[in-house]
Amino acid sequence: MLEQGKFRIQVITPVYIGAGDSYKLDKYEMVTDKQELVILDQAKWALFLREKHLFDDYLDFIQKGALSSAPTPKGQQPSKARFLGEWMQEKNVWKDLPQVTAYRLPCKFKPVNTLHTFIKNSDGEPYVPGSSIKGVIRSAILSYLLKNNNQERQRIKQILAKILPDIRQITDRKDKNRIWEQGQKNMALENLLELLEGPDHALRSFMRTIRVSDAFLVTSKSPLMICQKVDFNITKGTQSFQKVPLFRECVREASQFEFSITFDHSFLKKEDAPFTDLEELLFLIQEFGKAIQFFNMIDKEIM
Numbered sequence: 001m002l003e004q005g006k007f008r009i010q011v012i013t014p015v016y017i018g019a020g021d022s023y024k025l026d027k028y029e030m031v032t033d034k035q036e037l038v039i040l041d042q043a044k045w046a047l048f049l050r051e052k053h054l055f056d057d058y059l060d061f062i063q064k065g066a067l068s069s070a071p072t073p074k075g076q077q078p079s080k081a082r083f084l085g086e087w088m089q090e091k092n093v094w095k096d097l098p099q100v101t102a103y104r105l106p107c108k109f110k111p112v113n114t115l116h117t118f119i120k121n122s123d124g125e126p127y128v129p130g131s132s133i134k135g136v137i138r139s140a141i142l143s144y145l146l147k148n149n150n151q152e153r154q155r156i157k158q159i160l161a162k163i164l165p166d167i168r169q170i171t172d173r174k175d176k177n178r179i180w181e182q183g184q185k186n187m188a189l190e191n192l193l194e195l196l197e198g199p200d201h202a203l204r205s206f207m208r209t210i211r212v213s214d215a216f217l218v219t220s221k222s223p224l225m226i227c228q229k230v231d232f233n234i235t236k237g238t239q240s241f242q243k244v245p246l247f248r249e250c251v252r253e254a255s256q257f258e259f260s261i262t263f264d265h266s267f268l269k270k271e272d273a274p275f276t277d278l279e280e281l282l283f284l285i286q287e288f289g290k291a292i293q294f295f296n297m298i299d300k301e302i303m
Contacts (some may be wrong), residue, residue: 001265004279008258009128009215014227014250015272019119026113028062033084033097033104037112037226041102046101054091061087064144068127109247118224118249121216126223127255128215137261137281138207140288144274215259223255 023029023039031038049055088094103124146153217223218267229246233239263278275281 003265003278004260004262005190006258008218008256009133011251011253011255011257013227013253016116016130016227016248017119018248018252019117021117023100023115024066024113025083025111028084028117031083031088031097032110032112035106035108036104037107037115038097038104039102039115040100044102045100048096052091052093052096056095057091058087063275071146092282103222103224105224105226105249109228112226112247114247115226115237115243116248117245118251120277121214125217126251127217128168128259130212130214130259133215133259134207134212136288137212137285140285141207141274143288143291144284148274149161209264211262213260215257217255218258219254219256221253221255224249225252226250 028042029042031040049058085094088097121127121128146156227248227250229244229248230241231244232241261278261281263281265277275284
């Protein structure tokens with residue numbers, strides 16, 4: 001028997017899910033307009049340049065941008081433009097910017113040389129992949145299994161007891177990350193599923209009975225904002241942070257997305273999963289959320 005439930009999630013704090021793409025100011029893919037960052041529609045931009053007979057001038061501008069020592073052709077005035085917006089103003093086409101705009105984002109940062117984009121669907125709308133949501137559900141189930149397996153829980157505690165004192169003493173973040181990554185390998189949390197379900201768990205796992213759709217935006221207000229990466233560190237009670245020149249499109253707080261979860265109950269019974277219906281699964285997720293909040297509180301003392 002199949003059961004399906006529809007759900008709505010709300011963003012609590014800005015979230016970034018990367019698409020693997022980025023826009024670069026020095027590649028003339030975006031311009032700044034007052035307090036906004038304007039992303040160009042590349043197809044419309046190319047057509048616009050041809051219609052305005054500016055394609056050759058644009059290529060010349062790009063070449064000079066890449067090769068600042070390139071000579072100016074005889075009889076032409078040298079361009080003073082360093083950025084695309086300045087070049088558009090020189091050519092008196094700045095007023096046409098809306099025709100070639102893909103979208104705009106409020107931006108209080110200067111300069112934003114590279115902008116890493118949020119994953120979007122074919123209509124250009126941000127969404128949350130179902131695989132990301134399923135990954136959280138899997139972590140919640142793994143947390144439940146660990147909580148109810150005393151032998152594994154004690155083993156993890158022993159490993160943490162060995163690595164946390166070292167992490168507290170080290171100030172270099174790279175060394176901290178190296179020790180923590182090695183500790184994660186030693187903890188081998190992924191092996192817990194194999195321990196509890198048998199060596200062929202990848203084929204029999206009850207996770208295969210859970211299908212999660214992508215989550216699509218349901219709020220009308222534009223959800224994207226630009227956030228700058230900040231490294232925050234707490235060592236021996238001393239707090240410090242450093243702004244990193246890395247900018248990302250993030251979904252702003254209060255944005256809402258809808259998705260669905262589908263179960264195969266007959267398979268769940270066979271696999272003796274830690275949940276038998278949708279209500280029990282939601283309980284596991286809620287308990288995991290409480291545990292994450294608690295971990296974030298103590299993590300500040302640890303790091």
